[in-house]
Amino acid sequence: MITHPRTEELAESVRLWIDEIRPTLDPRNAFLARVAANAMATIAREITQGPAAEAAAIAGMAGVLGQEGTYAELNSALCARIRSGELTVETPGLLAALTTMARDQIAIDQPSYKPEGTVRSE
Amino acid sequence: MELDVRAGLEKLAGRLGGEGAKLTEAGRLSGGASMETWAFGFEGKDGPERLILRRRSAPFDEETARSVSLATEAKLIQATGANGARVPKVRHVCDDADGLGEAYVMVRVDGETLGKKIVQDPRFDAVRPSLARQCGESLVAIHKTPPPAGLNLKTVDGVAELDRYEEVYRATGAERPILELAFQYLRKHVPTSVEPTLLHGDFRNGNIMFDPEVGVAAVLDWELAHIGDPAEDMGWICTNSWRFGRPDRPVGGFGEYADLLAGYASAGGRPIELSRVRFWQMLGSLRWGVMCLTMYLSWRDGVTKSVERPMIGRRVSETEADLVVLLEEGL
Structure with missing residues (x-):
C-alpha cells in the first residue's frame, strides 16, 4: 500500500479534525462526535495492530484445535466445539488462547478499558 | 414523529401548577436511543416546582423489548417508595390530554448519576x-x-x-x-x-x-x-x-x-x-x-x-x- 499518507494516518487526521470542531457542537452532536473520533482511532489501531493480533489468534486456535485453517474457519470450528461441550474451561490451552485473543482485541477496540482482575497501580 | 416537548411542558405547567403557571426552565438532560429525560420547572400557585419528565421518544426496539411501560414504571416507583425504597416521588402520569406520548413526571432529586x-x-x-x-x-x-x-x-x-x-x-x-x-x-x-x-x-x-x-x-x-x-x-x-x-x-x-x-x-x-x-x-x-x-x-x-x-x-x-x-x- 502507498505510504504518503498511510491509511492509519488518514484515519488519524480525521480524528484530530473531529476533536477540533467538537467544542462548537451542541451537546448531543458533541457526544456523537466523540464517538466518531473514537471510531477513527479504532480504525487506525486495527490497521496497525490487527494483522499481528489475527496471526496470534490463528496460531492459538490452531494449537487448541489441532488443525490448520483461516481465521474464519478456525473461529467457526472453535465455536462449534465449545458449543458441543467438547472443549471446556478444563481443556488445556483453551483459556490461555482465548485470553490472548481477548487482550489483543480490547487493545484495538478500547485500550483504556481495565478488565476484570486488573490490579490498580498507584 | 417529532413532537414539540417544550410546548407540551408549557401546557403541563398549567395543568400541574394551576392556571397561569409559567414554565421557568426546560431542557433535555439525556438522550437514550428510545427514552428522553427533561428537567423543567414552573412557578405554580403553590410555589416553585422542579420536576423531571421521562418520556418514550421511539417505539420499542429489540433490545428494549423486555422493558415495561412507563405507566408500569411509575406504579413500581410508587409501590417501592411506599415500602421504604429510596426512589423519586411520582408527580404525574401523562395521559392523552398532555400530548407528550408515553411519559410521566417526577419530583427532581438532586445528586449525581454519572x-x-x-x-x-x-x-x-x-x-x-x-x-x-x-x-x-x-x-x-x-x-x-x-x-x-x-x-x-x-x-x-x-x-x-x-x-x-x-x-x-x-x-x-x-x-x-x-x-x-x-x-x-x-x-x-x-x-x-x-x-x-x-x-x-x-x-x-x-x-x-x-x-x-x-x-x-x-x-x-x-x-x-x-x-x-x-x-x-x-x-x-x-x-x-x-x-x-x-x-x-x-x-x-x-x-x-x-x-x-x-x-x-x-x-x-x-x-x-x-x-x-x-x-x-x-x-x-x-x-x-x-x-x-x-x-x-x-x-x-x-x-x-x-x-x-x-x-x-x-x-x-x-x-x-x-x-x-x-x-x-x-x-
Missing part, C-alpha cells in the same frame, strides 16, 4: 466507602415490595435468562468463542432456585442518584423491572462494565462485595451467597456482550443510523476480556 463521577470525583471520597453497603440496604426495600397487581411483570431465572440471551446471540449470527464458553460454563453452574422477588432489573452505577453527603438518594430507570432471583440485582451492579475504570472495587467501581452483602442482610434481606452474586455478575457480562451485538445489528439492519451503535458493537470485546478472567477464576 458513574464515572461517583467512582472518581473527590466530592464523593467521604461517602464512597459506605455506598456498597447502602446499595445492599436499598435493594431490600425493593425486593420486599409485593409486586403491584395487574402489571404482568415477567418472571425469569438463571436458565430462562441464559436461554433468552443465547437465542438472541444465535440470531445475530456472530461467532464469538468466549461468549460460547461463557454460555456453556454458566449452564453448568446455575444456582439452586430461590423464592423470586420483585427486581429493579437495571440496578447499576449509572442508574442510581447519589448525593455526596448522604449516598444513595434515589434508584432510577425502572424500565427493566421484573420478577426473579434477588442476587440478579446484586450481580448486575458488580458487572465490570459498570465499574468505570475501577475493576479493583467490584461493587459499581466504588465498593466491596462483603459490604453489599452485609448491607443487604443487616436491612433484613435473606442472606445471599457470594457465588450466587458472581453467577449473575458473569451472566451480566455475557448479557451486556449480547446486548452490544444487538445494538450493532440495529445499525446494520437500518433500524437506527447513529454512529453510537456500531461503536457499541465494539464493546463486546470488553465483556470478553472480563469473561475470560471470570472463567479462569470460577464463581
